[in-house]
Amino acid sequence: MTWLIVEDDPDIRNFVQMVVTVWGEKPLPFPDGRTAWAWLDSVENGTYQGELPELALMDIRMPGYTGDEIAARIRQTEALKHIPIILMTAFTLSESEVAEMQKRAGFDHLINKPLPELDRLQQLLYSVRDRRKAQSGAAQAAAAAEGPAEPKPIKIKVSSKRKTGTHAKPSTPSKSETKP
Numbered sequence: 097m098t099w100l101i102v103e104d105d106p107d108i109r110n111f112v113q114m115v116v117t118v119w120g121e122k123p124l125p126f127p128d129g130r131t132a133w134a135w136l137d138s139v140e141n142g143t144y145q146g147e148l149p150e151l152a153l154m155d156i157r158m159p160g161y162t163g164d165e166i167a168a169r170i171r172q173t174e175a176l177k178h179i180p181i182i183l184m185t186a187f188t189l190s191e192s193e194v195a196e197m198q199k200r201a202g203f204d205h206l207i208n209k210p211l212p213e214l215d216r217l218q219q220l221l222y223s224v225r226d227r228r229k230a231q232s233g234a235a236q237a238a239a240a241a242e243g244p245a246e247p248k249p250i251k252i253k254v255s256s257k258r259k260t261g262t263h264a265k266p267s268t269p270s271k272s273e274t275k276p
Contacts, residue, residue: 104158129161
């Protein structure tokens with residue numbers, strides 16, 4: 097599975113890439129928000145030919161676009177809107193700041209830096225991934241259970257009046273049309 101990694105600190109980015117590779121995942125790394133944003137452009141316009149990620153792990157504060165801005169865009173990108181998004185930060189955020197950001201950006205989980213020990217990090221990332229998959233699966237099952245949407249009736253206005261020439265005025269029936 098491919099994992100999107102957006103982190104401006106090269107040491108953290110390289111470490112995370114190495115770790116997810118050991119776990120059997122394929123990293124898709126970007127060094128900042130600008131390059132990740134440009135990649136999203138290529139996904140949206142259909143020019144990206146690689147494998148799409150099944151999870152995103154991103155720093156919040158970095159040059160260019162921030163992780164929460166990228167997360168919000170991912171949620172608006174049809175091909176990616178279902179993937180789990182985990183944000184990372186070295187900054188302390190209040191519960192209300194996290195809740196507001198989560199509502200605006202639609203991310204699934206926030207990890208504080210320094211990152212947890214490897215076993216805990218792996219458990220956390222996979223549990224977020226599995227929870228998102230279960231939610232997506234339940235939503236798809238509910239949509240399928242509802243069945244196809246009822247077709248809406250098409251209203252067509254039919255006029256019995258005839259038009260003559262280029263005028264839209266009703267014509268008077270000819271004598272031959274009024275005879276029994």
